[in-house]
Amino acid sequence: MRFLLTDEQSDLARTLASLLAASDVPGVARAWAAGDLAPGRALWARLAKAGLFALAVPEEHEGLGPLPVELAVAFVELGRYGVPGPLVETVAAAALLPAEHLPALAAGDLAATLTLPGGSPYALDPHAAALVLTVSAQGGLYAAPGHGEPLPSMDPARRLAVPAAGGALLATGVPTAEALRRARLLTAAQALGVGQALLERTVAYVKQRTQFGTPVGAFQAVKHRLADTLLALEFARPLVFGAAVTTADGDVAAAKLAAGGAAYRAARTALQLHGAVGYTQELELSLWLRKARPLRDAWGTPAQCRAEVLARYGEAGRTATARLTT
Amino acid sequence: MDLTPTPEVTAFREEARAWLRAHVPARPLPSLETAEGFAAHRAWEARLSAARWSVVSWPERYGGRGADLERWLVFEEEYWAAGAPGRVSQNGISLLAPTLFDHGTEEQRARVLPPMASGEVVWAQAWSEPESGSDLASLRSKAVRTEGGWLLSGHKTWSSRAAFADRAFGIFRTDPQPAAAGRPHRGLTYLMFDLRAPGVTVRPIGRLDGKPAFAELFLDEVFVPDEDVIGEVGEGWRIAMSTTGDERGLTLRAPGRFLAAADRLVRLWRGREGGAADTALRDRVADAVVGARAYELFTWASAARIAAGRAAGAESSLNKVFWSEYDIALHETALDLLGADGELEGTDWAEPYVFALAGPIYAGTNEIQRDIIAERLLGLPKGRR
Structure with a gap:
C-alpha cells in the first residue's frame, strides 16, 4: 500500500504542464471555439509526441498502456490548461476500436469521438474527429456515416452533434463498460484540473485586488469561500486517483461526482470573487468558468453517478477497499 | 501508486x-x-x-x-x-x-x-478558559514557581469528561512578561496535574444533550512537581501546537469510524420501506458513501506522505473541517430516513447526532481551520479574525 504518485508519474505531470504552459492554450481554445482547428491540431500532435495517447493503447499495438493512473495525471493537466477537443473521447475509443486503428491513435493521428448506449445522444466535436463512433445496445461498434449540425455548448470550445445512425460495422461485442469507465474517470480528472486552474487564478486575483485599502483576500468571507473550494478539490483528488488504481465502477462514479461538483463550485467561487471583471468574455478565466458545468455532467451526471455508487455498494462486512469496487 | x-x-x-x-x-x-x-x-x-x-x-x-x-x-x-x-x-x-x-x-x-x-488513568485536556477559546494564546491560568515544582491557579473549561477523569494536561502561563509585551504565545508551559489534588474543584457542566460529561476546573494553588512539566519551561505553545495537528487530523478521527457509519446508513436506507423511491434522500445516502470513501483515500494519501517523511502540517485543517461537517450531514440524513422516529432520543442515531453537532466547534473551530487553510495552504494575507 503506497497511495502516492511515483516520481515518474509526478514527472509526467510536470512535463505536460511545461509543454502546455509554453503553448498559449487560451489562444488555441479561442481559435478552436471560432472554428479554426489548426492550432488545436498542432497542440494535439505535440501532446501525442509527449506520449499522451500511447498511454491509452496496449504495448502490442504500439502504445504504452493502458495506464489509468498516468492517464488521470495527464488529464488533470489537460483540464488545468483548458485544452480543447475530443481528448477523453479518443482515449475511450481506444478501448473499443479494432487493433488496426490503434497504432494511429497512439501516434496522435486519429482523433475519435463517440456516443455510448444509455448515455448522452451527442458526440463531442465530431467536426474535429476522423472517426465518429456509435455503439449499439448489442455491442456493435459503428463508424457513423455523418452527423447532425454541431450545436454550440455553454463552453464555447465544445460542440455537440448527434451521429447519424448506421454506417460501417467495425467490431462486435465491444467492451462498452470499459469505454464508459475511461470516459468518466478522465472527465473527472479533467474537471479536477479545471477546478484547480480556477482556484489558482482566483487566489492570485484576491491577493492583488485591493478594496477598502487592503487585498480582498484578507477578508474572512473571501478566505473561507476559497478554503471550501480547496477542501472540495483536495477530497475529490484522492477519489480520482483511487478510481484510477481500482478502475471499479463505484469508485469511478464517486470520483466523477466529487470532481465534477468540486470544479463547478470552484467556478462559482471564481466568478463571485472576481466580481464584475469575472463576468467578461475577454478575461481568460472565462475559458474555465464555462467548462466546469458541462464537464460536471459529461459522461455521468451527478444523479447517474450517485445511482451507480449505491448500486455498486457492497453489503456490510466487506473491507473498505471492497466497498465500492464490487 | x-x-x-x-x-x-x-x-x-x-x-x-x-x-x-x-x-x-x-x-x-x-x-x-x-x-x-x-x-x-x-x-x-x-x-x-x-x-x-x-x-x-x-x-x-x-x-x-x-x-x-x-x-x-x-x-x-x-x-x-x-x-x-x-x-x-x-x-x-x-x-x-x-x-x-x-x-x-x-x-x-x-x-x-x-x-x-x-485505562487505569484516564486523562482530560485543560486548554480552553472562559475568556480564551479560539484565541487560546490569550489564556490567563498561571503556574507560579515554588520549591520542587509549580503552583497552578486559574479557571479552565470545556474539559471533556473531566467530570470522571483522573488527571489532566494543559498549558499555563509561567512567565507573564512576554504577554505583557504583546507576545502571548511565549511564556507558556505544558503541565500534567492530578484532578483530585488539593486545590482542584471540578464542576460538571450539562452538555447540550444533558449529559454531565464536560466540566470546568477551578485551580487554586495546585501543586505540580517538576517531573510533570513536559518539555522546556516557556515552550508550551509550540509543544501544544504539535499535538493539535494530531487532534485535528489523522489520529482523532480515523476513516474507519465513518466507513462504519456509512455502512449503517446504507443498511438503514435499504431496510426502509419504499426508501429507494425518495431520490432526494437517496442522493444524500450516496453522498455519505462517497464522503466516507473520499476521507478514507485522503487519509491513505496522508499516511503515504507521512511514511515518505513529509510532515502533515496544515493539511490537518482540511481533514478536520471535512470530517466534522461530514459527520453532521450523515447523521442528519439518518434522522430524515427515520422519519417520525427521527426526533426520538432512543434510536441508535440520536446520541451520535447530538455528539456530531459539537464537531465543528471542538479541536479548533472550523472558522479557525478555514483561516489556517486560507493563510497556510493558499497563502492569503493575514487579516483581522
Missing part, C-alpha cells in the same frame, strides 16, 4: 477482526458520557489493553504493538466495523501520548503511558 495491502497487513487485519468478533460486547455499553458508562468503558479499555489492542501504534514496552500508520488505520477500520465501544481514553491517547513521544522524557513515558494504555 497502489492500494493493495501486503499479506502481513492482511494477517494483522484478520487477527484484529477475530479478536474483536469474540470480545466486543453484544449489547452497547451505557453512554460514555455518564458515570456508569464511563466506568463500563474504562473496564473495556482494560480488556483491550490486556490483549494489546488499546494502543496498537505505541512501542511494545508501553503496551502497544509497534504498528505503523497503515496497520493503525486498518485496526481502526476493524474496530468501528465491529461496533466496538467509544474510546474513553481518547484524549490521552491522541493528544498527550504523542506529546510525550515527541517532547517528554523517558521517565515520563514509562510512568504515564502504561496506565493510560490500560
Whole structure:
C-alpha cells in the first residue's frame, strides 16, 4: 500500500504542464471555439509526441498502456490548461476500436469521438474527429456515416452533434463498460484540473485586488469561500486517483461526482470573487468558468453517478477497499 | 501508486477482526458520557489493553504493538466495523501520548503511558478558559514557581469528561512578561496535574444533550512537581501546537469510524420501506458513501506522505473541517430516513447526532481551520479574525 504518485508519474505531470504552459492554450481554445482547428491540431500532435495517447493503447499495438493512473495525471493537466477537443473521447475509443486503428491513435493521428448506449445522444466535436463512433445496445461498434449540425455548448470550445445512425460495422461485442469507465474517470480528472486552474487564478486575483485599502483576500468571507473550494478539490483528488488504481465502477462514479461538483463550485467561487471583471468574455478565466458545468455532467451526471455508487455498494462486512469496487 | 495491502497487513487485519468478533460486547455499553458508562468503558479499555489492542501504534514496552500508520488505520477500520465501544481514553491517547513521544522524557513515558494504555488513568485536556477559546494564546491560568515544582491557579473549561477523569494536561502561563509585551504565545508551559489534588474543584457542566460529561476546573494553588512539566519551561505553545495537528487530523478521527457509519446508513436506507423511491434522500445516502470513501483515500494519501517523511502540517485543517461537517450531514440524513422516529432520543442515531453537532466547534473551530487553510495552504494575507 503506497497511495502516492511515483516520481515518474509526478514527472509526467510536470512535463505536460511545461509543454502546455509554453503553448498559449487560451489562444488555441479561442481559435478552436471560432472554428479554426489548426492550432488545436498542432497542440494535439505535440501532446501525442509527449506520449499522451500511447498511454491509452496496449504495448502490442504500439502504445504504452493502458495506464489509468498516468492517464488521470495527464488529464488533470489537460483540464488545468483548458485544452480543447475530443481528448477523453479518443482515449475511450481506444478501448473499443479494432487493433488496426490503434497504432494511429497512439501516434496522435486519429482523433475519435463517440456516443455510448444509455448515455448522452451527442458526440463531442465530431467536426474535429476522423472517426465518429456509435455503439449499439448489442455491442456493435459503428463508424457513423455523418452527423447532425454541431450545436454550440455553454463552453464555447465544445460542440455537440448527434451521429447519424448506421454506417460501417467495425467490431462486435465491444467492451462498452470499459469505454464508459475511461470516459468518466478522465472527465473527472479533467474537471479536477479545471477546478484547480480556477482556484489558482482566483487566489492570485484576491491577493492583488485591493478594496477598502487592503487585498480582498484578507477578508474572512473571501478566505473561507476559497478554503471550501480547496477542501472540495483536495477530497475529490484522492477519489480520482483511487478510481484510477481500482478502475471499479463505484469508485469511478464517486470520483466523477466529487470532481465534477468540486470544479463547478470552484467556478462559482471564481466568478463571485472576481466580481464584475469575472463576468467578461475577454478575461481568460472565462475559458474555465464555462467548462466546469458541462464537464460536471459529461459522461455521468451527478444523479447517474450517485445511482451507480449505491448500486455498486457492497453489503456490510466487506473491507473498505471492497466497498465500492464490487 | 497502489492500494493493495501486503499479506502481513492482511494477517494483522484478520487477527484484529477475530479478536474483536469474540470480545466486543453484544449489547452497547451505557453512554460514555455518564458515570456508569464511563466506568463500563474504562473496564473495556482494560480488556483491550490486556490483549494489546488499546494502543496498537505505541512501542511494545508501553503496551502497544509497534504498528505503523497503515496497520493503525486498518485496526481502526476493524474496530468501528465491529461496533466496538467509544474510546474513553481518547484524549490521552491522541493528544498527550504523542506529546510525550515527541517532547517528554523517558521517565515520563514509562510512568504515564502504561496506565493510560490500560485505562487505569484516564486523562482530560485543560486548554480552553472562559475568556480564551479560539484565541487560546490569550489564556490567563498561571503556574507560579515554588520549591520542587509549580503552583497552578486559574479557571479552565470545556474539559471533556473531566467530570470522571483522573488527571489532566494543559498549558499555563509561567512567565507573564512576554504577554505583557504583546507576545502571548511565549511564556507558556505544558503541565500534567492530578484532578483530585488539593486545590482542584471540578464542576460538571450539562452538555447540550444533558449529559454531565464536560466540566470546568477551578485551580487554586495546585501543586505540580517538576517531573510533570513536559518539555522546556516557556515552550508550551509550540509543544501544544504539535499535538493539535494530531487532534485535528489523522489520529482523532480515523476513516474507519465513518466507513462504519456509512455502512449503517446504507443498511438503514435499504431496510426502509419504499426508501429507494425518495431520490432526494437517496442522493444524500450516496453522498455519505462517497464522503466516507473520499476521507478514507485522503487519509491513505496522508499516511503515504507521512511514511515518505513529509510532515502533515496544515493539511490537518482540511481533514478536520471535512470530517466534522461530514459527520453532521450523515447523521442528519439518518434522522430524515427515520422519519417520525427521527426526533426520538432512543434510536441508535440520536446520541451520535447530538455528539456530531459539537464537531465543528471542538479541536479548533472550523472558522479557525478555514483561516489556517486560507493563510497556510493558499497563502492569503493575514487579516483581522
